[in-house]
Amino acid sequence: MKLNLGSWRVFAVGAVMGLAAAAIQAYFKVQPEANGVSFIGHPAYLLDWVTNKLGTAWPVLQYVPLTVIGVLLGSLVAASRNKELRAQAGPVRQKFAAVIFGFLVANLGLLLGSCDMRTGLLVAYGSVLAVIALASIAAGVFLAVIYSRFRARKEVVIK
C-alpha cells in the first residue's frame, strides 16, 4: 500500500524526524536538550571521538553519536533501491568552492551551536534563542538570494 500525501509528503517526513528526535531523547538518554538530530553537533562529536583516539583532547559527549553513519547508510540504501546511486558532478560546479563552503558552514554552525535542523528542534523545545537563530538563518538565506539576483543581473548587463 502506498500512501499518497502529495505536497504534504515533505511535511510528514519533517514531522517523523521531529518525533524520532524527541523519542530518542525521552527514552534513550540522547542528551542535551533537543539533540536527537544535529548535523553540526553530531558530526563534530563523532570526529572529536575519533581524533581523541589519536591523541587530541577535544570535547565529546557521554555517548558517540552515530547519526551521520546512519544517514549515509539510510540514504545509500534509498538511492540504491531507486536507481539513483551513481557518481555524478553534484550541484556546486567549482570543486574548490564546495570545500570552502563546507569549511565555512562547519565553523559558523559551531559558532551558532547547532545546525538548521537542531535549531528547528530547539524552537519546538521553546527556546527563545533558537527563534532568533532560526530568524538569522532565514535572513542569511534572504541575503544570499538578493546577492545571487544582483550577480545574475550584473552578468546580463555585461553580456
Added chain:
Amino acid sequence: MIPSLATLAVGVLIGYLGQRSRFCTISGIRDFIMLKDSFRFKGLIGLIVGGFVGFTLFHLVGGDIPNFPLGMDIVSKGILIASVIGGLGLGFFSVFAEGCPFRQHVMAAEGKRSAWLYLLGFYAGIAYFNVVTIKWLDLLLKTTG
C-alpha cells in the same frame, strides 16, 4: 552504547526518508523566499510541529525531557552575538553550497562529487574550529560578558 545505537537507528530512518523526499531546510527557506514555493519549506514546519508534539507528549507521559519548555535561554550577550553571526553565515553559505549539512550527507551517499568535497571541507572546518575559532569565541564571550 544504547544512545549510540538509537542515534544510528534514527540516522538510518531520516537518511532513507530524507533521500526519498529531498528534505532540506535551507532549500525550503530559499524556495519560499525566491519562488514562493512552499513544497520543501513544509519540511521545516513539519520538523518543528513533530518536535513540539513529541516533546510535549513524552514530557507528559514521563519521558526524559528536562527543562521543557526552555523559554528565555539567552544567558549572555556574547551567546546572542555568536548565534546571530553563526545563523546569518550558515544560511548565506548553505545557499551557495546548494543545501544544508544534512542534505550534503544525503547527496554524498547518492554519489554527488561536490557533496564529497563539501564534506571534506566540513570535517576540516570542525577540526579548525576546535583549534582556532573556539579561541575567538572564548574571546567574544569574555569581552561581551
